[in-house]
């Protein structure tokens with residue numbers, strides 16, 4: 215899941231590459247490298263193990279590497295340990311082809327053996343070196359030029375890739391290709407930029423081309439020419455990206471994660487407003503941009519939601535919401551399981567895939583699995599032009615904007631409200647929600663941004679609480695129904711950025727085994743936003759307290775007797791209980807954040823993780 219950047223133009227390439235890579239470090243950060251060509255000279259390759267700043271130091275922020283045409287890479291190791299040797303760019307021994315790659319070449323062992331039979335030697339453990347040398351092999355064997363050599367390689371390799379290469383015989387040109395890994399190309403003022411993700415080049419241009427799956431392109435100064443696998447030229451439309459570069463920066467916050475937590479009121483509001491309309495003081499759902507009609511919804515027999523990680527957690531919340539509001543059965547599946555378990559789908563099962571990046575390999579595979587069975591698919595996706603956004607039959611775009619922190623917050627919140635809107639639309643289509651109820655629910659949804667603001671006012675108190683627990687070893691999150699689903703997210707937030715073991719448990723399930731782990735001082739966080747489950751969950755909290763747990767409770771305004779049970783209480787505004795997850799999750803995000811800060815960890819780039827998981 216690495217990040218790649220390319221530049222060809224009149225400026226020096228290396229500073230542009232380093233700048234772009236710094237925006238992509240969330241995709242991988244165990245080593246980095248760049249290759250830059252000055253006119254017809256051979257490329258200069260510089261690599262460094264560790265964070266990008268080491269590469270920056272090594273190249274004097276790029277000044278030490280001259281030339282206007284180059285490619286760069288930040289790595290998240292898949293084949294071979296993080297090391298300078300395995301870092302990209304990789305090259306053929308005579309420097310005929312130099313390239314960077316994001317993704318995985320599944321049949322690289324077999325291809326390596328084939329190349330070894332043709333006297334190729336290998337210096338790294340990477341699949342990328344194999345891909346680069348295979349291009350070199352076809353280029354020399356058939357003498358057909360870069361596009362045909364790359365096309366022959368694409369037909370031969372299995373797996374996913376976004377690849378950028380420079381050929382010795384073609385100075386001032388970069389050749390790119392992609393399959394199932396993201397890549398965008400930007401143009402401005404006679405300069406051409408390429409990257410795995412928009413924020414890497416947004417500072418320079420908002421005029422973007424999306425290169426399709428199994429397509430290639432030749433980039434030269436101010437120009438991109440696209441080709442299909444047959445080598446025929448294909449026309450592409452230039453898209454204007456509306457985000458500004460500022461939106462992809464930290465904006466005064468210490469970490470992207472906190473900035474993104476604070477953006478939630480705005481992006482939740484934007485996402486809600488994009489899917490509703492107001493006529494004569496009456497709010498109603500408007501899914502015209504999604505492309506799904508009331509008739510389509512009426513025909514839905516049941517729903518499968520497939521996603522990974524936090525996106526899966528939003529599916530868990532929305533399972534409760536959809537079943538309750540629309541009376542349509544919902545099954546929530548981990549995309550990584552769904553794709554391999556031959557799932558039973560009815561002809562009218564709607565398969566919803568949820569993804570911030572729109573590139574998560576397992577979620578994309580789940581989408582394709584559903585499509586191959588003839589089922590209709592709906593993507594709840596944040597990144598415009600991503601693979602899921604392009605391949606799903608219907609797309610509900612969340613408007614979270616660029617999310618940089620590996621730990622998702624604002625995209626999660628937008629996915630939640632996207633699910634609520636769908637639940638209401640489905641409920642209406644199925645005749646369980648009338649116009650009055652629809653208006654009431656949407657009116658309440660529109661209050662969520664202000665209520666999230668209110669929860670954010672608790673920040674200092676939550677920081678104080680979090681700092682006391684920086685050294686705990688185990689934390690349990692317990693709740694029932696929607697609260698259980700919120701607990702799953704709270705627990706993941708804590709473990710991924712604080713490296714503290716934690717588990718989310720349905721509150722009633724703890725006593726079936728796990729309660730034996732509770733001992734003096736174990737932190738247990740109970741979520742109780744659902745009225746009819748309040749007493750039940752309180753009882754479960756009392757059970758753990760009597761075994762020594764330190765209790766933190768999250769509930770809505772009015773339930774002040776929580777303070778009789780909990781050692782630390784957090785109150786969030788009241789809302790329709792279907793939407794309570796949108797408020798209850800906020801303090802859990804903030805607690806996770808501040809525990810990580812208190813431990814002095816790298817909040818935005820936790821170890822072993824990457825933002826966009828494009829490998830299975």
Ligand code: AGP
Nearest residue numbers: 523524525569570571574621622
């Ligand atoms: C959550 O903080 C994680 N970064 C992770 O669980 C994430 O939600 C998951 O990998 C899915 O990513 P996606 O939304 O881009 O598909």
